[in-house]
Amino acid sequence: MRVKFWGTRGSIPVAPTTADVRQKLVAALTQAAGRQLDTPARIEAFVDGELDWAVRHTFGGNSACVQLDAGDPYYVLCDLGSGVRGLGNHALATRRGEPAEYHVFMSHTHWDHIMGFPFFMPAYIPGNIITIYGCHAWLEEAIRRQHGAPSFPVEFAQLGAEIRFVRLEPDRPYDLAGFRVTAKRQRHTGDSYGYRFERDGRVVIYSTDSEHKLDDPAATRAFAEFFRDADLVIFDAQYSLADSISIKEDWGHSSNVVGVELCQMARARHLCMFHHEPTYDDAKIAAVLAETRRLEEITRDGHTVQVSSAWDGMEIDL
Amino acid sequence: MILTPVRYADVVVLTLQGRLDQSTAEDVRTALAPHLERCAEGQDHLVLDMAGVDYVSSAGLRVLMLASKQAKAQKGYLVLVSVQPLVQEILEISKFTLILRTLPAVRDALAETSPAGLAAFEPR
Numbered sequence: 001m002r003v004k005f006w007g008t009r010g011s012i013p014v015a016p017t018t019a020d021v022r023q024k025l026v027a028a029l030t031q032a033a034g035r036q037l038d039t040p041a042r043i044e045a046f047v048d049g050e051l052d053w054a055v056r057h058t059f060g061g062n063s064a065c066v067q068l069d070a071g072d073p074y075y076v077l078c079d080l081g082s083g084v085r086g087l088g089n090h091a092l093a094t095r096r097g098e099p100a101e102y103h104v105f106m107s108h109t110h111w112d113h114i115m116g117f118p119f120f121m122p123a124y125i126p127g128n129i130i131t132i133y134g135c136h137a138w139l140e141e142a143i144r145r146q147h148g149a150p151s152f153p154v155e156f157a158q159l160g161a162e163i164r165f166v167r168l169e170p171d172r173p174y175d176l177a178g179f180r181v182t183a184k185r186q187r188h189t190g191d192s193y194g195y196r197f198e199r200d201g202r203v204v205i206y207s208t209d210s211e212h213k214l215d216d217p218a219a220t221r222a223f224a225e226f227f228r229d230a231d232l233v234i235f236d237a238q239y240s241l242a243d244s245i246s247i248k249e250d251w252g253h254s255s256n257v258v259g260v261e262l263c264q265m266a267r268a269r270h271l272c273m274f275h276h277e278p279t280y281d282d283a284k285i286a287a288v289l290a291e292t293r294r295l296e297e298i299t300r301d302g303h304t305v306q307v308s309s310a311w312d313g314m315e316i317d318l
Numbered sequence: 319m320i321l322t323p324v325r326y327a328d329v330v331v332l333t334l335q336g337r338l339d340q341s342t343a344e345d346v347r348t349a350l351a352p353h354l355e356r357c358a359e360g361q362d363h364l365v366l367d368m369a370g371v372d373y374v375s376s377a378g379l380r381v382l383m384l385a386s387k388q389a390k391a392q393k394g395y396l397v398l399v400s401v402q403p404l405v406q407e408i409l410e411i412s413k414f415t416l417i418l419r420t421l422p423a424v425r426d427a428l429a430e431t432s433p434a435g436l437a438a439f440e441p442r
Contacts, residue, residue, distance in 0.1 A: 214340075214343075214376050214377045214379075214380040215344075215377070215380065217340050217377075220340065220377075240412060240413035241376055241379060241412035241413065241414070242379075242383075242412055242413035242414050242416055242417050243413065245376075245379075245380055245383060246383065246417065255376075255412070256411075257376050257379075257408075257411065257412045258376050261375060261376055291410075291411040292411070294407065294411065295407075295408065295411045298404050298407060298408070299373065299408070
């Protein structure tokens with residue numbers, strides 16, 4: 001199974017600024033000083049092999065959208081943030097007009113998680129079938145109302161694809177789109193839902209927009225069970241722990257520290273930090289990643305958790 | 319987790335021992351409560367000696383944050399001393415160094431906050 005990240009930013013899409021680009025250029029040229037980079041091949045080797053990751057890359061700025069690709073002829077997604085636009089364009093380009101089915105599991109309906117749907121080109125094309133699953137009673141209304149006046153020029157009724165909405169109950173396993181899927185209610189304004197996807201002995205957790213209260217050991221244990229033995233945990237780590245329990249308490253997000261602790265308790269194999277704070281630049285996210293890897297290392301108790309930080313375009317093979 | 323109080327004039331030094339994690343956090347919070355009540359302007363100063371603490375989890379950090387918050391609201395003095403390097407790293411990674419004040423040793427806290435406490439602490 002391959003997990004592909006199309007959008008990883010939290011709260012609102014962001015783009016690199018001129019100052020960000022300049023900072024990267026200065027860092028790259030500083031690192032290149034004194035080297036003989038006089039051919040494109042040498043330059044490319046330097047960029048790909050030696051330049052710091054956060055200088056030669058970007059974590060990206062699209063809001064939440066993750067694809068689970070198990071080799072099926074249909075698409076399985078989590079959330080419809082701005083990242084789904086890229087997935088839709090990619091699907092159209094590779095399928096060359098052949099219709100497809102899309103199965104979308106929604107964490108919740110806050111704007112950053114639905115805003116990509118009006119720009120999801122497969123929705124406009126007859127023959128495509130899009131099934132949107134979620135636990136909120138207002139799921140369909142939330143998706144519909146962002147289309148049409150006064151918010152958007154195209155009415156929902158004008159979309160050419162067949163679009164279905166399926167309400168799920170949390171804590172109940174379903175067999176959907178080739179996966180055993182279980183949803184779990186999470187603490188977030190208006191509630192959000194995490195998903196546990198199981199298939200062929202592999203387990204992927206999608207748990208974003210989820211605040212964890214530290215004075216509720218029963219809730220902590222319940223999440224550890226939900227994450228139990230997962231191969232990959234995609235985890236909302238938008239804030240520092242200090243922010244998440246002080247000035248940003250009840251804002252509905254979690255931290256890298258809690259992500260490490262829950263994955264250690266659950267004996268999960270890979271923590272992938274997700275829903276990055278929109279005010280963080282690449283250097284800051286890279287610094288958080290380095291710190292989180294260090295935290296995992298110094299608090300490890302016989303079980304190693306791989307730690308990564310999601311970026312738009314990242315692929316993880318399980 | 320054991321909390322051992324020692325008084326030096328108007329300073330109470332609480333020595334913590336063991337792991338401050340989800341299984342001990344609430345006990346520590348309960349044990350801290352009476353000391354925190356008196357950690358106020360014109361009353362006791364509170365020093366948490368962390369030399370014997372080898373791990374602090376998020377639940378433990380929350381208890382320390384609540385203690386700091388209460389002391390601040392009461393205009394009291396609360397500081398952590400003798401924090402082990404590993405715990406210091408956890409404080410830094412979690413950004414708790416922005417919330418909790420640390421000093422190298424008990425003596426530094428006494429020297430900073432209470433001449434009477436320092437006099438009681440220094441060997442004669």
